[in-house]
Amino acid sequence: MSKTKKKQKKSAALKEKRKKTSVQVNPISSRKKKLNKEKISGTFMNGNKISEISRSKNKITNRLVQSSNTSNSSLNNVNTNSPKQPQATNNNKAKKKRLKKGKIQLDEVNNKSDSHVKKIQEVKSVLERKHKSNKDGTATSVNQMKSFNANNMKTKKNSKIKIEKLKEMLTTKNQSEIKPAKVKEVLPLRERMMMKLKASRFRYLNETLYNNSSTESKKYFKEDPDSFKAYHDGYKQQVLQWPLNPLDVIIESVKNMPENHIIADFGCGEALLATSVPQKVHSFDLVSVNERVQACDMAHTPLLTNSVHVVVFCLSLMGTNLGDYITEANRVLKKDGILKIAEIESRFEQIEDFIKLLNDYGFVNTWKDLSQNLFYFLDFKKVKDITKDRYKLPKIALKSCIYKKR
Ligand code: SAH
Numbered sequence: 236m237s238k239t240k241k242k243q244k245k246s247a248a249l250k251e252k253r254k255k256t257s258v259q260v261n262p263i264s265s266r267k268k269k270l271n272k273e274k275i276s277g278t279f280m281n282g283n284k285i286s287e288i289s290r291s292k293n294k295i296t297n298r299l300v301q302s303s304n305t306s307n308s309s310l311n312n313v314n315t316n317s318p319k320q321p322q323a324t325n326n327n328k329a330k331k332k333r334l335k336k337g338k339i340q341l342d343e344v345n346n347k348s349d350s351h352v353k354k355i356q357e358v359k360s361v362l363e364r365k366h367k368s369n370k371d372g373t374a375t376s377v378n379q380m381k382s383f384n385a386n387n388m389k390t391k392k393n394s395k396i397k398i399e400k401l402k403e404m405l406t407t408k409n410q411s412e413i414k415p416a417k418v419k420e421v422l423p424l425r426e427r428m429m430m431k432l433k434a435s436r437f438r439y440l441n442e443t444l445y446n447n448s449s450t451e452s453k454k455y456f457k458e459d460p461d462s463f464k465a466y467h468d469g470y471k472q473q474v475l476q477w478p479l480n481p482l483d484v485i486i487e488s489v490k491n492m493p494e495n496h497i498i499a500d501f502g503c504g505e506a507l508l509a510t511s512v513p514q515k516v517h518s519f520d521l522v523s524v525n526e527r528v529q530a531c532d533m534a535h536t537p538l539l540t541n542s543v544h545v546v547v548f549c550l551s552l553m554g555t556n557l558g559d560y561i562t563e564a565n566r567v568l569k570k571d572g573i574l575k576i577a578e579i580e581s582r583f584e585q586i587e588d589f590i591k592l593l594n595d596y597g598f599v600n601t602w603k604d605l606s607q608n609l610f611y612f613l614d615f616k617k618v619k620d621i622t623k624d625r626y627k628l629p630k631i632a633l634k635s636c637i638y639k640k641r
Contacts, residue, residue, distance in 0.1 A: 437469020502551020
């Protein structure tokens with residue numbers, strides 16, 4: 236055989252060997268492809284842990300590819316440099332060993348990563364199930380979640396922290412969803428209903444007082460003292476809606492009077508005037524709501540004739556017998572005594588007509604304030620004793636004050 240032919244045969248054999256080596260390398264590159272695929276899906280599925288695993292997989296794969304490439308080139312060297320063959324064979328063996336070791340490591344990492352991925356998928360699906368059941372309003376057992384976490388504690392510290400956080404978030408969400416709903420559905424409706432009932436009862440009792448004689452009203456409240464309390468609760472609510480409480484205006488003016496003045500509060504309610512001024516105050520109302528109030532019809536008080544300096548009617552001119560109240564005021568007041576009236580503006584047809592009527596009852600108007608929104612304030616002085624003429628006097632009538640529905 237010629238030298239050239241020998242050379243040709245040798246190179247053909249070498250080519251054959253290269254082919255075989257490249258067949259051995261292929262599984263490694265396909266493994267690399269697979270790893271890259273897993274890396275993408277892993278990162279997509281769950282953040283750091285998976286990409287960390289994928290990175291170590293890649294490192295090992297690169298090392299393997301490098302080592303296989305080196306091994307190939309070594310093989311080429313071996314075949315081309317025959318005198319170095321025994322050392323090259325030893326190197327080759329060592330590299331093959333490393334390659335094998337690398338493959339084992341890669342398999343371990345693969346197994347580990349697969350189990351991580353599996354567990355993370357499980358956690359994800361449990362959380363999804365929990366979220367879904369919470370949406371449906373079904374409470375998921377927290378214990379189920381706890382036992383699941385216990386089983387997976389070793390493998391995923393990071394995931395566990397995330398689960399705990401999510402669990403906490405879901406529980407808090409549940410609580411915040413239920414509580415306000417209950418409050419909204421039950422309390423406000425109940426409160427609103429109660430308020431409406433109270434308001435209607437107040438309007439009914441108010442009209443009863445306006446449209447009946449004091450004798451009839453007294454009888455009515457005596458038989459049902461509870462309704463008197465209901466009336467006053469409603470009245471207090473009404474006062475809160477007004478821009479001012481007329482009683483405050485009266486209190487201020489009484490405070491400016493001499494301390495030895497004796498005051499009579501006709502239709503006193505809770506007797507707030509008595510507690511707000513330094514003077515002696517006799518407080519009268521149909522029903523006594525506290526120890527300061529004397530229960531009586533103000534058409535017939537127990538006060539002595541010509542005994543008081545001031546008589547007050549603060550929003551209390553109610554009933555069909557108003558003339559009886561003014562006559563009683565004339566009786567108990569001293570000469571030059573003061574009659575103070577605060578009333579709702581809309582109750583007067585013509586305020587001047589009312590003032591003239593009061594002249595017939597022995598009073599002259601000394602002061603008036605018609606400027607206040609809603610209310611009129613009037614002061615009179617007793618100039619005449621009307622006891623003898625009492626049955627000849629004209630009737631005093633004011634319009635009823637009908638409170639609007641709230
Ligand atoms: N003056 C009080 C209460 C006003 S409400 C205040 O300003 O706070 C009107 C009050 O007049 C009611 O308490 C009512 O019971 C009382 N009243 C009406 N007619 C009465 C009468 N004939 N005798 C005694 N009080 C009467």
